[in-house]
Amino acid sequence: MSDYINEAVAAMNAKMPSGFDGSAKFDVTGEGSFVLDQDGARVDDSGADVTLSADVDTFRGIIDGDIDPTSAFMSGKLAIDGDMGVAMRLAQALA
Numbered sequence: 001m002s003d004y005i006n007e008a009v010a011a012m013n014a015k016m017p018s019g020f021d022g023s024a025k026f027d028v029t030g031e032g033s034f035v036l037d038q039d040g041a042r043v044d045d046s047g048a049d050v051t052l053s054a055d056v057d058t059f060r061g062i063i064d065g066d067i068d069p070t071s072a073f074m075s076g077k078l079a080i081d082g083d084m085g086v087a088m089r090l091a092q093a094l095a
Helices: 003-015 056-064 069-074 084-094
Strands: 024-028 032-037 040-043 050-054 079-082
Touching (some): 003 024, 003 056, 050 056, 050 084, 069 084
Parallel strands (some): 024 050
Antiparallel strands (some): 024 032
């Protein structure tokens, strides 16, 4: 597990409101994975409603609010596999 995964988990727990409706797995290229659900973010590699895959810079930008998740998806920097409804609710929560 990388330092970035720990950093991302802490940032997501600070940023996200409690009770996120759904589960999302963040697959960070070359770093590892973490999951966000109604209990918060944690280091985990289990399945989820939706999996988002990108590199560290893209996820860092999304979490920091510097990159719009929809724009990242449309430009091919962010791959999404699974429930698009959950992905859209997540993007709104991160805005």
